[in-house]
Amino acid sequence: MQNENLNPTEDIIICRDVHKWFGDFHVLQGVNVTIKRGEVVVVCGPSGGGKSTFIRTINRLEEHQRGDIIVDGIELTSDLRNIHAIQREIGMVFQSFNLFPHLKVIDNVTLAPFWVRKWSKVEAVKVGMELLERVGIPEQADKYPGQLSGGQQQRVAIARALAMQPKIMLFDEPTSALDPEMIKEVLDVMVELARSGMTMIVVTHEMGFAKEVANRIIFFSDGNIVEQNTTEEFFLNPREARTKLFLSQILTH
Amino acid sequence: MAVQSETMKPPRSEVGLLGWLKKNLFSTWYNVLLTIFSAAFIYIVLRAVITWVVRDARWAVVTTNLRVFMIGRYPRDEAGRVLVSLGIIVLMTALTWVFRKAKGKPRRWLVIGWLLSFPLITILLRGFSRESPFLPLVSEDIWSGLLLTLVLAIVGILASFPLGVLLALGRRSKLPIIKVLCTMYIETIRGVPLISVLFMSQLMLPLFLPPEIRLGTVMRALTGMALFSAAYTAENVRGGLASIPIGQYEAARAVGLNEALVMGLIVLPQALRAVIPAIVGQFISLFKDTTLVVIVGLLDLLGIAKAVTAQKEFIGLHKEAYAFTAVIFFICCFTMSYTSRRLEQRLGVGER
Numbered sequence: 001m002q003n004e005n006l007n008p009t010e011d012i013i014i015c016r017d018v019h020k021w022f023g024d025f026h027v028l029q030g031v032n033v034t035i036k037r038g039e040v041v042v043v044c045g046p047s048g049g050g051k052s053t054f055i056r057t058i059n060r061l062e063e064h065q066r067g068d069i070i071v072d073g074i075e076l077t078s079d080l081r082n083i084h085a086i087q088r089e090i091g092m093v094f095q096s097f098n099l100f101p102h103l104k105v106i107d108n109v110t111l112a113p114f115w116v117r118k119w120s121k122v123e124a125v126k127v128g129m130e131l132l133e134r135v136g137i138p139e140q141a142d143k144y145p146g147q148l149s150g151g152q153q154q155r156v157a158i159a160r161a162l163a164m165q166p167k168i169m170l171f172d173e174p175t176s177a178l179d180p181e182m183i184k185e186v187l188d189v190m191v192e193l194a195r196s197g198m199t200m201i202v203v204t205h206e207m208g209f210a211k212e213v214a215n216r217i218i219f220f221s222d223g224n225i226v227e228q229n230t231t232e233e234f235f236l237n238p239r240e241a242r243t244k245l246f247l248s249q250i251l252t253h
Numbered sequence: 254m255a256v257q258s259e260t261m262k263p264p265r266s267e268v269g270l271l272g273w274l275k276k277n278l279f280s281t282w283y284n285v286l287l288t289i290f291s292a293a294f295i296y297i298v299l300r301a302v303i304t305w306v307v308r309d310a311r312w313a314v315v316t317t318n319l320r321v322f323m324i325g326r327y328p329r330d331e332a333g334r335v336l337v338s339l340g341i342i343v344l345m346t347a348l349t350w351v352f353r354k355a356k357g358k359p360r361r362w363l364v365i366g367w368l369l370s371f372p373l374i375t376i377l378l379r380g381f382s383r384e385s386p387f388l389p390l391v392s393e394d395i396w397s398g399l400l401l402t403l404v405l406a407i408v409g410i411l412a413s414f415p416l417g418v419l420l421a422l423g424r425r426s427k428l429p430i431i432k433v434l435c436t437m438y439i440e441t442i443r444g445v446p447l448i449s450v451l452f453m454s455q456l457m458l459p460l461f462l463p464p465e466i467r468l469g470t471v472m473r474a475l476t477g478m479a480l481f482s483a484a485y486t487a488e489n490v491r492g493g494l495a496s497i498p499i500g501q502y503e504a505a506r507a508v509g510l511n512e513a514l515v516m517g518l519i520v521l522p523q524a525l526r527a528v529i530p531a532i533v534g535q536f537i538s539l540f541k542d543t544t545l546v547v548i549v550g551l552l553d554l555l556g557i558a559k560a561v562t563a564q565k566e567f568i569g570l571h572k573e574a575y576a577f578t579a580v581i582f583f584i585c586c587f588t589m590s591y592t593s594r595r596l597e598q599r600l601g602v603g604e605r
């Protein structure tokens with residue numbers, strides 16, 4: 001998208017033969033994928049296929065046990081400094097929002113910039129308010145998360161993640177817990193973010209969103225990538241039987 | 254609809270004093286019976302109590318010994334120091350109440366004020382050395398009465414709380430040694446009665462500590478109480494920690510917080526808030542348990558009541574002395590539980 005000239009940092013995420021087990025259960029079975037700076041990638045696939053586990057290994061909410069993950073030139077090892085460095089560069093939005101219920105909306109957003117980036121309170125609040133404007137709810141700044149609708153909470157969660165000025169944003173089914181009438185307000189924010197050039201990996205079944213902004217779609221099933229293609233090709237010419245079945249299931253309703 | 258509900262009045266029988274009485278006390282025949290029985294019971298008890306309090310009781314045992322009840326053997330000439338300490342606490346409490354909604358600067362000053370007032374009061378009460386012309390030493394081992402009860406309770410609470418939180422965190426630690434040690438400590442303490450912990454702290458502490466450190470009876474009792482209470486606080490806090498969903502840890506790590514900040518900013522504030530009622534309950538029982546120090550020879554409020562009624566002129570006046578003690582205990586404990594309820598409301602426990 002924005003960064004067409006080749007340079008060594010163009011691949012912002014590199015996964016090489018990534019394996020993970022939960023006990024004896026082989027959740028990730030050698031995932032290989034690279035993601036370019038500014039790319040918007042949608043990950044879809046049947047439930048239980050390992051999509052969440054996969055994107056959670058990228059910011060170390062889950063530890064992978066074999067293979068390499070390199071984010072923006074830093075390799076994810078058990079070195080805590082690397083882990084924190086990478087977690088600072090990656091924002092994440094969860095299905096169940098996970099806002100901090102004891103903190104006001106604005107404090108949810110400014111917490112990490114203040115404590116981790118060491119910005120001054122004034123600066124953090126200024127940037128925080130700008131972000132709340134961007135996601136369309138500046139008037140909710142002094143409320144607590146529990147007083148907001150699901151859609152509003154998810155938009156706060158996006159603002160909270162953006163406040164650390166991450167280079168990459170991960171979304172794990174950000175609209176699955178929302179009432180239908182609130183899905184659009186969240187997707188609108190994500191579309192705007194995608195158009196602004198953010199590198200995004202989005203686990204979602206919102207194919208409208210995928211068609212609108214995704215550069216690439218990854219179909220994930222049984223612990224690995226089954227098929228990946230540009231958005232148009234993915235919908236027009238799915239190659240694998242499992243992909244076709246999945247598409248027929250989600251596109252019919 | 255709206256217009257109707259504005260103009261329609263509730264039925265006559267539902268409003269006013271008579272309406273309330275009918276609805277709540279005389280609605281059915283068994284409710285009527287219950288009301289009559291209760292009223293008779295309350296009347297009999299109250300009449301007996303009031304008759305005793307105003308007519309039969311001989312309060313001289315309390316009024317003559319008021320100073321003894323309050324500060325026990327604390328020297329009469331130095332009693333002003335206790336009053337000044339009390340003044341400091343009253344002042345700080347009043348300031349805290351006045352600025353309870355304030356943020357930022359005033360709040361920081363309040364915290365600093367409280368932090369300073371504790372060492373200040375310690376110096377005031379205890380003094381310097383025996384020879385010092387200014388604030389001569391009043392060893393804590395002769396403090397007694399309500400003063401001793403309050404010191405034991407307040408210091409016990411203040412010391413056991415952070416220790417309890419650390420133990421709770423230790424019990425959840427990923428490091429096996431720390432986990433095992435904390436678990437063993439908590440379970441051992443919870444398996445023995447406070448009396449034995451108090452005895453043990455009197456006998457064992459001197460063995461563990463280097464000979465240069467000589468703790469008096471009160472300090473040893475305090476250590477015992479704090480160590481005892483910490484184990485219970487730890488279990489309460491552990492309950493709070495367990496109630497925090499994993500999503501909170503994940504979100505906190507995902508925004509880049511390190512382990513200490515995840516705990517300090519996200520997990521502990523929520524966990525402690527959730528267990529305020531349990532912890533205050535724990536502190537109330539600690540407060541009442543201070544009466545057990547009698548068995549290691551200290552004279553707390555209850556001990557004083559016993560000692561006072563052993564005086565020749567007041568022999569046989571146990572009822573008055575103990576009733577007075579009970580009232581003081583009730584006031585203190587009620588204040589604690591009332592404050593905790595207000596605190597819960599303000600912090601919005603259970604709102605979510």
Ligand SMILES: Nc1ncnc2c1ncn2[C@@H]1O[C@H](COP(=O)(O)OP(=O)(O)O)[C@@H](O)[C@H]1O
Nearest residue numbers: 022025027045046047048049050051052053054
């Ligand atoms: N913490 C865990 N412990 C054990 N098994 C897990 C854990 N998390 C996920 N799993 C299992 O791993 C598989 C993949 O889960 P997940 O990554 O959530 O899939 P998806 O997001 O595609 O639905 C599922 O079978 C799930 O039950």
Ligand SMILES: [Mg+2]
Nearest residue numbers: 051052053173
């Ligand atoms: Mg999932």
